Amino acid sequence: MQIKELGEFRVIGILTEMLASQRSNPGNAQSFSLNLSVDNGDDTAAWSVGSSEFQSEAMPANELFTTDTMVEGVHFTRETTSWQDLGWKSLASNISDVASMGGLPAYALITLGLPHETEIADLENLYQGMIDISNEYGLTIVGGDMVRSPVVFITVALIGVMSGEPMVRTMARPGDLVAVSGYLGNSSGGLKLMLEGESQQSESEIFLVESHRRPRPSVAIGKTLADSAIVAAMDVSDGLGDDLSKLCLASNLSANIFDYKLPIHPLLRSRFPDDCVGLALGGGEDYVLLFTGSPDKVNQVILELPAGAAVVGEILHGEPGCVTVFNAQGEVIPVGKRGWDHFG
Amino acid sequence: MQIKELGEFRVIGILTEMLASQRSNPGNAQSFSLNLSVDNGDDTAAWSVGSSEFQSEAMPANELFTTDTMVEGVHFTRETTSWQDLGWKSLASNISDVASMGGLPAYALITLGLPHETEIADLENLYQGMIDISNEYGLTIVGGDMVRSPVVFITVALIGVMSGEPMVRTMARPGDLVAVSGYLGNSSGGLKLMLEGESQQSESEIFLVESHRRPRPSVAIGKTLADSAIVAAMDVSDGLGDDLSKLCLASNLSANIFDYKLPIHPLLRSRFPDDCVGLALGGGEDYVLLFTGSPDKVNQVILELPAGAAVVGEILHGEPGCVTVFNAQGEVIPVGKRGWDHFG
Numbered sequence: 001m002q003i004k005e006l007g008e009f010r011v012i013g014i015l016t017e018m019l020a021s022q023r024s025n026p027g028n029a030q031s032f033s034l035n036l037s038v039d040n041g042d043d044t045a046a047w048s049v050g051s052s053e054f055q056s057e058a059m060p061a062n063e064l065f066t067t068d069t070m071v072e073g074v075h076f077t078r079e080t081t082s083w084q085d086l087g088w089k090s091l092a093s094n095i096s097d098v099a100s101m102g103g104l105p106a107y108a109l110i111t112l113g114l115p116h117e118t119e120i121a122d123l124e125n126l127y128q129g130m131i132d133i134s135n136e137y138g139l140t141i142v143g144g145d146m147v148r149s150p151v152v153f154i155t156v157a158l159i160g161v162m163s164g165e166p167m168v169r170t171m172a173r174p175g176d177l178v179a180v181s182g183y184l185g186n187s188s189g190g191l192k193l194m195l196e197g198e199s200q201q202s203e204s205e206i207f208l209v210e211s212h213r214r215p216r217p218s219v220a221i222g223k224t225l226a227d228s229a230i231v232a233a234m235d236v237s238d239g240l241g242d243d244l245s246k247l248c249l250a251s252n253l254s255a256n257i258f259d260y261k262l263p264i265h266p267l268l269r270s271r272f273p274d275d276c277v278g279l280a281l282g283g284g285e286d287y288v289l290l291f292t293g294s295p296d297k298v299n300q301v302i303l304e305l306p307a308g309a310a311v312v313g314e315i316l317h318g319e320p321g322c323v324t325v326f327n328a329q330g331e332v333i334p335v336g337k338r339g340w341d342h343f344g
Numbered sequence: 345m346q347i348k349e350l351g352e353f354r355v356i357g358i359l360t361e362m363l364a365s366q367r368s369n370p371g372n373a374q375s376f377s378l379n380l381s382v383d384n385g386d387d388t389a390a391w392s393v394g395s396s397e398f399q400s401e402a403m404p405a406n407e408l409f410t411t412d413t414m415v416e417g418v419h420f421t422r423e424t425t426s427w428q429d430l431g432w433k434s435l436a437s438n439i440s441d442v443a444s445m446g447g448l449p450a451y452a453l454i455t456l457g458l459p460h461e462t463e464i465a466d467l468e469n470l471y472q473g474m475i476d477i478s479n480e481y482g483l484t485i486v487g488g489d490m491v492r493s494p495v496v497f498i499t500v501a502l503i504g505v506m507s508g509e510p511m512v513r514t515m516a517r518p519g520d521l522v523a524v525s526g527y528l529g530n531s532s533g534g535l536k537l538m539l540e541g542e543s544q545q546s547e548s549e550i551f552l553v554e555s556h557r558r559p560r561p562s563v564a565i566g567k568t569l570a571d572s573a574i575v576a577a578m579d580v581s582d583g584l585g586d587d588l589s590k591l592c593l594a595s596n597l598s599a600n601i602f603d604y605k606l607p608i609h610p611l612l613r614s615r616f617p618d619d620c621v622g623l624a625l626g627g628g629e630d631y632v633l634l635f636t637g638s639p640d641k642v643n644q645v646i647l648e649l650p651a652g653a654a655v656v657g658e659i660l661h662g663e664p665g666c667v668t669v670f671n672a673q674g675e676v677i678p679v680g681k682r683g684w685d686h687f688g
Contacts (some may be wrong), residue, residue, distance in 0.1 A: 003467075004460040008490055011464060015471050019485050022475045028448035028482040032405065032505040036451075036486065045451065045486035049393070061376065063407075067453045067501050069491045106373035107380075107389065109411045111499050116348040120355060123347075127359050131366045138372040141363050142380065142389035146352055147413045151494050155455050157411050157501030161376040 016040045037062055038166050041250065043097040043234055046166045064160035066097040072152040080194045083122045085213045087129025089285075090154040093237060095137055096217035096287040098160030100235035102167050102226025104219060105139040107159045113149030137219060167226055167233035167291065169250035176232065176292035178255055178313040181221045181305065183265040184240055186211035188283025189272055204267035215287045221305060225291055228301040233291035239282040243290055244313070245323045254318030257281070260328040263310040281325065360384045381406055382510050385594065387441040387578055390510045408504035410441040416496040424538045427466045429557045431473025433629075434498040437581060439481055440561035440631040442504030444579035446511050446570025448563060449483040451503045457493030470498075481563060511570050511577035511635065513594035520576065520636035522599055522657040525565045525649065527609040528584055530555035532627025533616055548611035559631045565649060569635055572645040577635035583626040587634055588657070589667045598662030601625070604672040607654040625669065
């Protein structure tokens with residue numbers, strides 16, 4: 001049996017089960033009171049740092065640990081992603097994972113897999129993109145590894161920090177509202193323009209392409225949500241439909257989405273009047289946050305977010321991971337490309 | 345200018361200089377009192393955890409952060425490395441980096457780059473090797489990432505923990521003795537046997553091949569060294585000559601090695617009487633520790649190590665990074681393959 005037959009997520013399930021069933025405790029981490037608070041299966045792993053003196057506030061603190069990889073030809077191509085944008089984006093996806101827990105990015109290691117023939121000037125541009133986003137988000141790159149590889153790949157490992165408890169995928173409850181913290185589909189709209197070879201000179205084209213080239217992880221929003229006692233969240237990296245399905249699966253629940261409630265930017269709608277709903281449901285790399293909570297709590301926290309958030313659906317009992325999309329007439333609408341499976 | 349023209353280490357130097365010159369402080373880590381104690385350029389990065397209550401002992405504690413990658417066709421081939429051994433070895437190199445600072449491995453993330461056609465059974469074997477070494481060394485795998493890739497690669501990101509201050513490459517001093525904590529060349533002797541298609545059935549052959557297949561990072565030794573106030577150390581992963589050169593370069597000093605003092609296992613010497621000195625000087629993946637210190641300190645700490653250590657040379661003023669090898673007659677001997685440059 002090969003990966004392509006079983007699918008990425010079932011393979012990860014098998015390996016995660018192996019880890020859980022054979023794990024021996026206590027390990028060195030527990031000896032140092034670094035107790036695991038979020039295990040395999042969420043946007044990041046996390047452990048509590050036991051001491052109340054870890055920081056000035058008398059709150060429990062957690063460290064977050066995540067990694068994400070971009071492979072040439074799979075996650076990006078040189079045609080649509082410059083080296084500088086690649087640097088920015090390879091860190092952005094990791095920062096977004098930390099943001100989805102409510103944390104701040106702290107330290108990163110960069111692994112570069114590169115062919116012999118890679119130009120030094122390209123690498124300098126790559127690092128410039130990384131430095132730009134690091135400085136903007138208060139992150140420090142502290143090392144890495146450079147290896148020869150027939151294909152370009154970039155792996156980032158990131159440590160984040162936060163006060164309080166991380167938001168997770170498993171804590172959605174029936175009756176929760178589903179909200180998203182920003183516009184959906186802009187990044188994939190920009191990619192679509194680039195792939196179609198559009199001129200990218202109108203206001204909407206410049207805006208959408210910039211959304212794709214320089215996604216902005218929602219760190220401040222994540223911190224506000226966690227501080228406001230939101231407990232269930234994740235980032236929208238693979239598309240709302242796909243990511244909400246993962247959150248529902250982790251919480252053993254299902255969800256409904258209402259397509260007319262999706263936050264679609266006027267410039268996306270004007271440029272892609274027919275495709276914008278599909279892009280909002282299925283397009284990845286927007287890095288807004290998806291969160292759930294009781295109606296009271298969600299409506300309250302939306303008031304605390306400077307740019308607000310859009311309630312797009314609700315959490316229900318039902319087949320775990322099943323997400324159904326309704327239109328304004330109450331009809332179930334078929335969903336095309338809802339995210340992606342890397343091995344699909 | 346391409347990587348192959350400039351060489352891996354000079355490229356890393358350029359990128360590290362970019363990071364240092366453009367870093368903005370303070371970042372989020374400092375806001376949480378996670379202050380960087382070891383920056384780019386050592387076996388691991390490290391930051392202090394400020395509180396004395398971080399653990400029961402009233403000592404400063406540090407967290408360590410490292411990553412290491414194995415690429416098929418570059419760092420391993422399926423012919424000489426089984427999937428299970430690959431799992432073991434991909435974690436071993438990272439654990440060894442933590443050991444070289446004096447730390448214990450705590451939490452790991454695993455990134456797998458895999459072709460579509462990878463067999464699930466192979467992945468299970470890979471993870472079995474990882475679980476075996478994790479349990480033996482008190483390490484917990486807490487997540488990872490699986491991506492499609494035309495070539496197999498495995499990246500591990502590892503967090504370690506320690507009491508006290510990390511040992512580093514920069515702290516060697518003129519007049520220090522150079523010591524190694526175990527036998528050199530066994531792993532490369534085993535690889536040589538496999539590449540030559542030897543039967544691998546004699547005692548020496550079984551011993552050497554096992555040394556290559558299942559290297560054992562020197563975690564307990566590293567802890568003893570750090571607890572004994574050794575301050576300069578690194579692990580021997582690329583070969584003694586190469587690694588000592590890196591330590592000397594980081595400390596801005598040079599070193600002499602005496603080839604007749606190299607700790608060569610009797611089974612390596614008996615199987616490779618002509619090549620054993622070259623294997624001991626140039627062979628990688630032994631994962632013993634290389635450390636320096638004043639003669640008094642080194643001789644004292646050797647008594648505290650259950651298996652002792654061998655003094656193989658001395659640190660001197662001189663051309664930074666220059667390592668000279670002498671034989672018993674006091675002649676400088678030419679050194680052939682002294683480690684490797686991944687892009688060389």
